[in-house]
Amino acid sequence: MTMTEAARVILVANQKGGVGKSTTVATVAEMIATAGKRGRRVLVVDGDPQANVTADDLGVDGDRGQSLAATLQFGTPLVPVRNVRAHLDVIAGGPQLAIAGAAAHLMTENGIDMAANLQSQLAALCAAEGYDVVLIDSGPGDVPLLDTYLSVANYLLIPTRDDRGSLGGVELLARRFWRARKRGASIQLLGVLLFDVNPRAEKRNQEVFAQISEMLEGSGTTPFDVTIRSAPAAAVDMRNLHKTAGELVALAHAERRSRLSKLRDKKSPTRGLWSSDPSGLAADYQELVRQIVARLVRYESEPAAVGERVG
Ligand SMILES: Nc1ncnc2c1ncn2[C@@H]1O[C@H](COP(=O)(O)OP(=O)(O)OP(=O)(O)O)[C@@H](O)[C@H]1O
Ligand SMILES: [Mg+2]
Numbered sequence: 001m002t003m004t005e006a007a008r009v010i011l012v013a014n015q016k017g018g019v020g021k022s023t024t025v026a027t028v029a030e031m032i033a034t035a036g037k038r039g040r041r042v043l044v045v046d047g048d049p050q051a052n053v054t055a056d057d058l059g060v061d062g063d064r065g066q067s068l069a070a071t072l073q074f075g076t077p078l079v080p081v082r083n084v085r086a087h088l089d090v091i092a093g094g095p096q097l098a099i100a101g102a103a104a105h106l107m108t109e110n111g112i113d114m115a116a117n118l119q120s121q122l123a124a125l126c127a128a129e130g131y132d133v134v135l136i137d138s139g140p141g142d143v144p145l146l147d148t149y150l151s152v153a154n155y156l157l158i159p160t161r162d163d164r165g166s167l168g169g170v171e172l173l174a175r176r177f178w179r180a181r182k183r184g185a186s187i188q189l190l191g192v193l194l195f196d197v198n199p200r201a202e203k204r205n206q207e208v209f210a211q212i213s214e215m216l217e218g219s220g221t222t223p224f225d226v227t228i229r230s231a232p233a234a235a236v237d238m239r240n241l242h243k244t245a246g247e248l249v250a251l252a253h254a255e256r257r258s259r260l261s262k263l264r265d266k267k268s269p270t271r272g273l274w275s276s277d278p279s280g281l282a283a284d285y286q287e288l289v290r291q292i293v294a295r296l297v298r299y300e301s302e303p304a305a306v307g308e309r310v311g
Contacts (some may be wrong), residue, residue, distance in 0.1 A: 005045075007126040008296055009134040011153035015176070016169025017140030020159040020195035022048070023238065023245075025078075025137040026057035027285045028292065030244040032133055033087035036291070040132035040268060042079065043125070046093030049101070049147055054092045059242025062092020068118075069096035069151035072148065073101060073107065075117040078125045089129070093137070103195040104144030114144075115151035122152060140169070143176075144160060150180040154294070162194060162208045171215055189221045190295055193288065197227040223297075226287040228306050234275035244287050248278040 004189070012021045020184060027045060034043040046054040047068065054062045059210055060081050067079040068091050080089040100114070126134065136149050156177055162167040170192060178189060192212050197205060205227065212223045255272045 006132045006290040008155060008275045009122065009136065010155045010157055010292075011136045011149045011156045011187070012046075012139060012148065012159065013138040013146060013173055014158050014160055014166065014169045015140060015146070015164045016160070019169065020165050020193070021140075022057055022137050023051040023235070024157075024159050024195070024285075024288075025053050025135045025290075027244040027246060027282075029088055029133075029135050030085055031285060031289045032293075033248050034246070037225045041130055042088050043091065043129070043131045043134045044088065045122070045134060045136040046134050047097065047145060048093045049095050049098035050139055050143065051093035051095075052109070053129070053137045054090055054094070056239045057242065057244065058084050058090060059114050060090050060092060062090070062094055062097075062100045065070055065092060065096035066122030067091060068093070069227050070098040071121045071126075072097075072114040072117055072287060073112065074104070075121065078121045080125070080129070089131075091183065098130055098142065103146045104148075114148045119147060119152045146176065147180065148178060150187055151183070151185045155186050155188055156300070157190045157193060157292070159193040159195045161196050162204070167208075167215075170212065174215060174219070178183040188299055189216065189219045190292065190299075191221050192216065192223045194227040196230045199227065199229050199287065224288060224291050226284060226291060228284045228288070229281055231278065231281040232271075233277065234278040234281050235284065237273050237275050245282040248273075248275065250274070251281045252278055259280040 012025050028166060029042045029044045033039050044053060045068065049065065051062060051065065054060045062081060070076045071078050073271050078091055080091050082089050084090050091298055104114065122134065138146055158173055159169050160170045177187065177189060194205070194208060209223055216222060232246060234245065237243065238245065241250060241251070252273055252275065
């Protein structure tokens with residue numbers, strides 16, 4: 001059974017740091033897992049030695065990347081942290097992964113294939129657990145790890161800010177993506193996501209969209225037709241409280257109610273959240289999830305949608 005039949009494995013990557021990879025993985029994963037009546041089973045693989053999505057975004061005490069590093073190196077089974085949210089499991093990231101990354105050359109020389117190890121153990125875990133979607137978060141720096149994830153994933157989602165450095169990271173990664181495909185990887189480009197954007201800067205945003213579209217020419221994909229708005233206060237709350245954008249909405253709602261009742265009690269209101277209304281941010285992610293699902297459906301019904309790059 002191929003990975004595509006078992007679960008959709010989406011790699012979220014950009015060779016530039018701080019462009020919203022981890023935040024997007026956590027929020028999208030939580031939304032897919034809790035959406036609808038049934039919710040889909042989701043696995044987050046934290047492939048980053050920094051472990052931001054594990055520790056900061058989801059607030060999970062992991063194994064410092066031990067299980068994933070061992071899978072990469074020895075082909076041992078992946079051990080998820082279960083039910084970190086309803087329908088959501090995590091393979092923790094951490095510094096053990098940096099060791100695997102640093103030893104990549106030695107492994108290749110000695111016939112150890114990190115990608116094959118991860119591919120087979122991920123397929124086994126997906127078959128056993130029935131995950132519908134796997135989201136892999138990646139760090140900005142470690143090229144051997146990134147190449148491993150590019151070989152294993154079915155889809156690539158690239159978040160970026162609109163500065164030159166981040167867009168340069170998109171271009172670097174796009175080239176790495178095409179090299180992976182040349183090596184025989186079946187990964188397809190799902191789209192580019194503009195992150196931390198001022199929605200009112202329409203002219204600027206259009207310019208950036210055009211720039212990205214040009215970069216993506218021949219890939220069969222376009223930038224997502226939704227941007228993630230700039231929301232620094234909500235971002236601080238999310239990381240401090242280990243909540244995704246969707247979860248923060250419920251929290252803000254509860255906080256408003258308790259503040260009202262405290263006012264009635266004539267107690268001094270205490271500061272809880274920095275963000276007053278994270279619902280716009282959550283709505284952006286909601287629309288992103290809708291577009292991701294639509295693209296997955298399209299790619300799966302017409303696999304030829306993403307052709308080979310000409311030339
Ligand atoms: N909507 C937002 N607006 C502004 N800043 C945000 C928003 N969402 C998240 N942030 C903040 O942006 C920073 C970068 O986000 P994040 O850690 O998700 O990026 P990353 O690409 O995973 O970084 P790294 O390359 O280090 O892994 C974080 O401090 C995060 O809290
Ligand atoms: Mg990150």
